[in-house]
Amino acid sequence: MPYLNHQILLDSHADGLPEVSNFIPAKQTINHCDADKVVIRNHYLSVDPAQKGWMSSAVNYASATLGEPMRALAVGQVVESNLEDYEVGEFVTGWFGWQEYAHVGTDKIRRKVDPDQAPIKYAVSIFGLNGLTAYIAMKDILAPEPGETLLISTAAGAVGSIAGQLARRWDCHVVGLTGSDQKAALCCNEYGYHAAVNYKSDDWLEQLRRACPNGIDKYFDMAGGWITDQAIHLMNHFGVHAQVGTAAVASWDPVPQAARRERVILLKELTQKGFIIFNHTDRYDEATTQLGNLLHSGELRFHEDIRDGLDSAPQALVALYQGTNLGKTLIRLIGEE
Amino acid sequence: MPYLNHQILLDSHADGLPEVSNFIPAKQTINHCDADKVVIRNHYLSVDPAQKGWMSSAVNYASATLGEPMRALAVGQVVESNLEDYEVGEFVTGWFGWQEYAHVGTDKIRRKVDPDQAPIKYAVSIFGLNGLTAYIAMKDILAPEPGETLLISTAAGAVGSIAGQLARRWDCHVVGLTGSDQKAALCCNEYGYHAAVNYKSDDWLEQLRRACPNGIDKYFDMAGGWITDQAIHLMNHFGVHAQVGTAAVASWDPVPQAARRERVILLKELTQKGFIIFNHTDRYDEATTQLGNLLHSGELRFHEDIRDGLDSAPQALVALYQGTNLGKTLIRLIGEE
Numbered sequence: 001m002p003y004l005n006h007q008i009l010l011d012s013h014a015d016g017l018p019e020v021s022n023f024i025p026a027k028q029t030i031n032h033c034d035a036d037k038v039v040i041r042n043h044y045l046s047v048d049p050a051q052k053g054w055m056s057s058a059v060n061y062a063s064a065t066l067g068e069p070m071r072a073l074a075v076g077q078v079v080e081s082n083l084e085d086y087e088v089g090e091f092v093t094g095w096f097g098w099q100e101y102a103h104v105g106t107d108k109i110r111r112k113v114d115p116d117q118a119p120i121k122y123a124v125s126i127f128g129l130n131g132l133t134a135y136i137a138m139k140d141i142l143a144p145e146p147g148e149t150l151l152i153s154t155a156a157g158a159v160g161s162i163a164g165q166l167a168r169r170w171d172c173h174v175v176g177l178t179g180s181d182q183k184a185a186l187c188c189n190e191y192g193y194h195a196a197v198n199y200k201s202d203d204w205l206e207q208l209r210r211a212c213p214n215g216i217d218k219y220f221d222m223a224g225g226w227i228t229d230q231a232i233h234l235m236n237h238f239g240v241h242a243q244v245g246t247a248a249v250a251s252w253d254p255v256p257q258a259a260r261r262e263r264v265i266l267l268k269e270l271t272q273k274g275f276i277i278f279n280h281t282d283r284y285d286e287a288t289t290q291l292g293n294l295l296h297s298g299e300l301r302f303h304e305d306i307r308d309g310l311d312s313a314p315q316a317l318v319a320l321y322q323g324t325n326l327g328k329t330l331i332r333l334i335g336e337e
Numbered sequence: 338m339p340y341l342n343h344q345i346l347l348d349s350h351a352d353g354l355p356e357v358s359n360f361i362p363a364k365q366t367i368n369h370c371d372a373d374k375v376v377i378r379n380h381y382l383s384v385d386p387a388q389k390g391w392m393s394s395a396v397n398y399a400s401a402t403l404g405e406p407m408r409a410l411a412v413g414q415v416v417e418s419n420l421e422d423y424e425v426g427e428f429v430t431g432w433f434g435w436q437e438y439a440h441v442g443t444d445k446i447r448r449k450v451d452p453d454q455a456p457i458k459y460a461v462s463i464f465g466l467n468g469l470t471a472y473i474a475m476k477d478i479l480a481p482e483p484g485e486t487l488l489i490s491t492a493a494g495a496v497g498s499i500a501g502q503l504a505r506r507w508d509c510h511v512v513g514l515t516g517s518d519q520k521a522a523l524c525c526n527e528y529g530y531h532a533a534v535n536y537k538s539d540d541w542l543e544q545l546r547r548a549c550p551n552g553i554d555k556y557f558d559m560a561g562g563w564i565t566d567q568a569i570h571l572m573n574h575f576g577v578h579a580q581v582g583t584a585a586v587a588s589w590d591p592v593p594q595a596a597r598r599e600r601v602i603l604l605k606e607l608t609q610k611g612f613i614i615f616n617h618t619d620r621y622d623e624a625t626t627q628l629g630n631l632l633h634s635g636e637l638r639f640h641e642d643i644r645d646g647l648d649s650a651p652q653a654l655v656a657l658y659q660g661t662n663l664g665k666t667l668i669r670l671i672g673e674e
Contacts, residue, residue, distance in 0.1 A: 224599040
């Protein structure tokens, strides 16, 4: 005490793609710790596709507030505590925002993190939204069966790469859609996809058709938009489509127009189901345990795109939508190289 | 023998709404009954919304063939038989088409009909596609729970009126969408809907909102199109939407454009699922038994729109899409008044 706290505030809503100019740096001084709070020094900040939705002025399941540090998950260490259950020196993860220090109560803390179990940064990557989303949406919506063809869009991303490895482990024929030849190669060479297609290729749909000779049974879809407009026609009767994200739709204001899907859904008796990780907290324990087992036995690979310093956060978010990142994007404030 | 067989042939595909000019009358003489066939004298022909899809030149789950009697369910009596399991005088229902006589094998026969159990016409109405669709789609996709708000589009129709009565029986708050004030009144007065809204009213969406003060949990949707574009925004989180028909979409050639639904599906974690009755034959027994019980105890009401004479069939089909019919449309060739 006191702590000089550098922050990245949300300065304006973004209804299209996020821009660096939506954010503004700020600083404050934390002079004391409130009676029902702790002060946390953030070590890693999370950068997630979902932040685009939180920045929107439209109604969403969660919103970032103008003039406040950008809503984000983070992992850090307790440096002051007036909460009985939290001791100075313990690591915790939660909604600590894009800032160096978080002065928060229990409502913002998700859980404690044991640094002896795994690197603390995993709390906001594999054990954060990405791994949980991959495991729970796969298991609860798609329920993949051995031999089924499972398509994953944004296949090389922080969520997709884990989903792909899970599907492979569950003995599916696993096919990925991704935005570059380099990422397609990564899908096949690192994440165990049987095939991966670069949707920026002119003949991507024909490539996808060849990669799915028995059609598509299950579709783990974080893209939506024009990609899914095409891919959905390769789905088999009684196919299941999990809508986990909509990265291929640049803006929802106004809501873009597209070919109606009622007929293909009806004729193929498809199931489509939306998924938001925050409404499935009862499934976190199973997911964390299963992912932890795979990780410790060396069977799960994932890439991190670690950028240093608070000021790199806005550009890191922008890069998510340019498709230039690889794997999970993290902002490192303190920590091992 | 011989039988002079008047027929209504499909003369041209219809990719928009069916027109009388898509059909042409014809006659043939059936001089003998093949070794593996029967000759059936049709008593009632079915007129169904699904026939529009069968008339399309686009790929569908089933098609009517140009130059053949229009694909249709019918119920009739065996007048000649070379099939061991079928005796002259027995009643049967199946794919006998819009014609006076059907010279068919077992592939076209769905089942025998007992005239002592119920009027034979029920085989193509309440025990035909309509009742089965209502029961099975409701039970297997929507699984209504007491207290849930259940919306039904084309609420006064042959399927919707049964679905509404089932939902009421299962203690849902049942709300209908229909195309006239007269039908809306019928929904409430005859079929037990708690409320029904005429979607041709200027303020129909506001009326619907008031009729669903707790939002919509389940949606039995035979309309799709512009009606569902609006109604879907009233659905509750984790709502379930059964796509059983697309009557509000006049043509699928070209596929019409509409506002993308990925975002509302994702944010509300909705489930949407298509349904085609023909892929659920394993559920027919339960549905027929349950509907029969309700019918015999006088708890199920349904309206029939019976038109006399083979030549009335094309206009009866056209009328389905004008919304001027009430209940299940049947063509009577022979039978009680």
